[in-house]
Amino acid sequence: MAQAVTAGGELSLREQALTGDEAAFEALIGPLVEPALRLAHSMLGDRWEAEDATQEAIMRAWRKLGQLRPGMPVRPWFLAIVINQCRNTRRTRWFKTARIADVFQRPRPDQSDIERVDLARALARLPNQDRQALFLHFYLDLPVEEVALALGISPSAAKGRIYRACHRLRPDLLEEDK
Amino acid sequence: MDDMRRDVIVAFDAGQAELGDLRGVRERMLRGAYAGRTSRHENRLQVAAGIAAILIAALVIATFVYVRALTQPNPAGGLNVPDSTPVILFHDPANAAQIDGITWDGRSFGRVGDGGVNGGTSNPAGILYATGTDIRDRTGKVVGPLANTPPKTSRVAWADDEIHYCQVVPAPYKGVGPGPAMLQLVLPGGQAANVAQIGTYGSTGQNMPVPTVVACSVENDRAVVSEATVSPGFSVQDWVVQLSTGRILWTHTIKLPGSPGGVGTVATHDGQFVAESIFSPASATATIYGPEGSAITHLAGWVDAFTWDGSLAVTSPSSGYPVTVIRWRDGVVVWTGPAGLPFRSFKSEPGGTRMAIGLIDNHSSADPTVAPIIDLYVVSADGRLLWRKDNFNFA
Numbered sequence: 001m002a003q004a005v006t007a008g009g010e011l012s013l014r015e016q017a018l019t020g021d022e023a024a025f026e027a028l029i030g031p032l033v034e035p036a037l038r039l040a041h042s043m044l045g046d047r048w049e050a051e052d053a054t055q056e057a058i059m060r061a062w063r064k065l066g067q068l069r070p071g072m073p074v075r076p077w078f079l080a081i082v083i084n085q086c087r088n089t090r091r092t093r094w095f096k097t098a099r100i101a102d103v104f105q106r107p108r109p110d111q112s113d114i115e116r117v118d119l120a121r122a123l124a125r126l127p128n129q130d131r132q133a134l135f136l137h138f139y140l141d142l143p144v145e146e147v148a149l150a151l152g153i154s155p156s157a158a159k160g161r162i163y164r165a166c167h168r169l170r171p172d173l174l175e176e177d178k
Numbered sequence: 179m180d181d182m183r184r185d186v187i188v189a190f191d192a193g194q195a196e197l198g199d200l201r202g203v204r205e206r207m208l209r210g211a212y213a214g215r216t217s218r219h220e221n222r223l224q225v226a227a228g229i230a231a232i233l234i235a236a237l238v239i240a241t242f243v244y245v246r247a248l249t250q251p252n253p254a255g256g257l258n259v260p261d262s263t264p265v266i267l268f269h270d271p272a273n274a275a276q277i278d279g280i281t282w283d284g285r286s287f288g289r290v291g292d293g294g295v296n297g298g299t300s301n302p303a304g305i306l307y308a309t310g311t312d313i314r315d316r317t318g319k320v321v322g323p324l325a326n327t328p329p330k331t332s333r334v335a336w337a338d339d340e341i342h343y344c345q346v347v348p349a350p351y352k353g354v355g356p357g358p359a360m361l362q363l364v365l366p367g368g369q370a371a372n373v374a375q376i377g378t379y380g381s382t383g384q385n386m387p388v389p390t391v392v393a394c395s396v397e398n399d400r401a402v403v404s405e406a407t408v409s410p411g412f413s414v415q416d417w418v419v420q421l422s423t424g425r426i427l428w429t430h431t432i433k434l435p436g437s438p439g440g441v442g443t444v445a446t447h448d449g450q451f452v453a454e455s456i457f458s459p460a461s462a463t464a465t466i467y468g469p470e471g472s473a474i475t476h477l478a479g480w481v482d483a484f485t486w487d488g489s490l491a492v493t494s495p496s497s498g499y500p501v502t503v504i505r506w507r508d509g510v511v512v513w514t515g516p517a518g519l520p521f522r523s524f525k526s527e528p529g530g531t532r533m534a535i536g537l538i539d540n541h542s543s544a545d546p547t548v549a550p551i552i553d554l555y556v557v558s559a560d561g562r563l564l565w566r567k568d569n570f571n572f573a
Contacts, residue, residue: 026208033204038194047196051207058211088262090339120189125422127399128339138186166182168422 014074018065028074029061035075035140036082042135043086043128053089057082076142076149083132083150122169130165137162257288261316264528267300267307267573268554277573279304279316282527282534284556284565291318298573301336301343302447302486302528306366307573308334308343313366322367335391335401338447338528341365344394344401344421348379359389361403363396363421374424376417377405392416393445393452400427400449406441414441418449418471428471432456444481446488447526453481453491462496466506477506483524485533490559492535494521501537503557512561522552523572531559536572 016024036057040050060081068077123131129151136147137158148158257279259265267290270276275295280287293309300307305316312320324334325345335344343364351357359379362370377389389405403417412434418427432441432454440457451474455464462480465473479493482501491506498520503513515521515537523536539551554570557563 022212030204030208033207034200037200037203037207038197041194041197042190045193047198050197051203055207055210058207062211090341119185120192123186123189123193127397127422129397130399134186135190138183139190169186170182 014065014068014070025062025065029058029078032075032078033058036079039079039082039135039140040086042139043083043132044089049089053085054082057085060085073146073149076146079136079140079142079150080152119169126165126168130161130168133158133161134165255288257286257290257316259286261305264303264530265316266525266534267298267304269294269298269571269573271569271571274571277307277318282530282532282556284567290316293318294573297334299334299336300573301340302338302526303340305340306336325362325364325370333390335394337363337394337396338398339396340528342394342396344373344391345370346376346379346389346391346403349375359405361389361391361401361419363394372424373401373421374419374426376403376419376426377415378407392443393447393449395448396421398448398450402443402445402449402452404443412441414443414454416443416452416454418452430454430467430471442480444483446484447486447528448488451484451488453484455480457496460496462494464493466491475506477504477509481506482521484526485559486526486528486530490533492521492524492533501535503533503535503561512559513557513563515555519553522550525572532564533557534572536570539568
């Protein structure tokens with residue numbers, strides 16, 4: 001779903017963006033807006049909160065562009081900003097989390113597949129950091145190394161987090177995989 | 179694993195349905211971001227001037243801080259900082275019922291709200307606090323009742339997600355006398371979810387009648403609960419519990435053979451590391467346990483608290499002072515408190531590295547009816563005293 005932006009092309013775009021070139025910045029960040037919005041929505045559970053957080057993250061990315069080291073992949077760097085912004089939003093708008101929790105935990109009436117509902121519930125019960133790792137790896141298709149960068153943890157920790165989350169969701173499935 | 183990937187994507191898809199059609203969202207959000215940002219070109223000179231002004235101001239403030247401690251806080255107005263800025267909540271020196279807040283750099287402070295007489299326990303970032311009866315936000319507004327179960331109340335143990343809290347209440351019990359206790363995870367204004375039946379409620383009726391939650395981590399899906407019993411013999415049992423399943427991850431019991439003495443448990447905010455301390459007038463020793471419950475290290479001294487990242491521990495010797503901050507894995511002392519001032523209270527900066535340590539200033543007072551006077555020391559992870567305030571009582 002997310003477009004992988006290669007490090008080779010980033011260097012010049014990054015440098016151009018640093019000079020204030022909006023087109024270069026758009027070429028860098030533009031493909032990541034939708035994945036960022038989906039990530040924000042998965043963390044906040046509300047479209048408008050997610051849009052606010054993503055937009056704020058874009059502004060922060062613009063301001064912090066100098067911190068993006070040459071050769072560093074843009075995607076996990078930008079998604080890390082989105083994650084931080086969402087965490088701030090959750091802290092600030094704590095009262096809305098009651099609604100988020102409700103959205104996550106309520107069985108959706110149009111889902112008749114019991115197993116699917118169970119999995120959705122199990123996802124909702126995962127610790128936030130485990131759910132984020134799953135979302136980045138499975139839904140946004142980030143490799144483990146980029147998941148690690150986005151979450152600010154080591155690749156082995158990211159791998160462990162993904163495995164732990166899978167095990168919690170479907171312990172029997174993983175047993176079969178062995 | 180492919181099945182798992184497919185199923186997880188389908189499950190996430192269901193949640194993402196609300197987003198609907200995202201055509202045009204990219205352009206709209208980029209335009210919105212451009213409109214909201216400050217142009218780098220247009221404001222380069224202003225930015226340079228601003229940076230210079232900030233540097234000068236920082237120099238003046240730093241000089242001021244090093245010359246003398248900040249004056250007493252006397253918040254006449256409300257706390258005027260963004261809700262996302264972590265603050266330390268404290269009881270107003272002139273009126274303990276009033277809760278005030280101060281930022282971690284010590285520069286902004288102001289009034290938050292009432293309700294501090296029988297409580298005022300704040301969450302890590304100081305966004306919410308619990309009074310004896312309800313939960314309030316940073317403006318002092320009541321946001322929900324305190325979900326305590328009569329007849330006894332347990333201390334609110336705020337979670338690291340800044341929203342939930344853990345508590346221990348009596349579990350359903352038809353017998354007479356002490357009954358089982360229940361660990362709960364509570365969303366203010368929402369339901370209390372039973373996590374696990376742990377320990378005994380009202381087991382002693384004395385100093386520590388209920389199990390105490392020493393860590394509540396939604397982020398790391400675990401809580402640490404400690405229960406002390408005085409008969410037969412003084413002992414403490416600690417449990418590390420998985421919040422989502424109620425599973426006991428590990429448990430440990432300490433028995434103190436004789437008295438006088440004491441046993442205490444503290445944990446990192448995420449429940450990964452647990453320190454059990456044993457104290458007697460002659461010595462104090464502590465053992466730190468890791469995520470799986472195995473002993474990692476033994477320390478001389480009593481562990482009072484951990485920093486947010488868990489790398490540093492605040493410790494006290496058997497005499498009570500001086501309080502030290504140590505890097506507990508290798509024992510390197512990072513900071514040493516003033517002589518004669520024992521430990522009283524602690525806050526770690528959520529997600530940050532600073533620590534706020536409350537030390538008792540009038541410890542030597544012979545009058546036991548005199549309330550303790552607490553001085554606040556805010557220390558960096560590398561052991562620098564950043565600022566301090568006198569007469570500061572944490573909420």
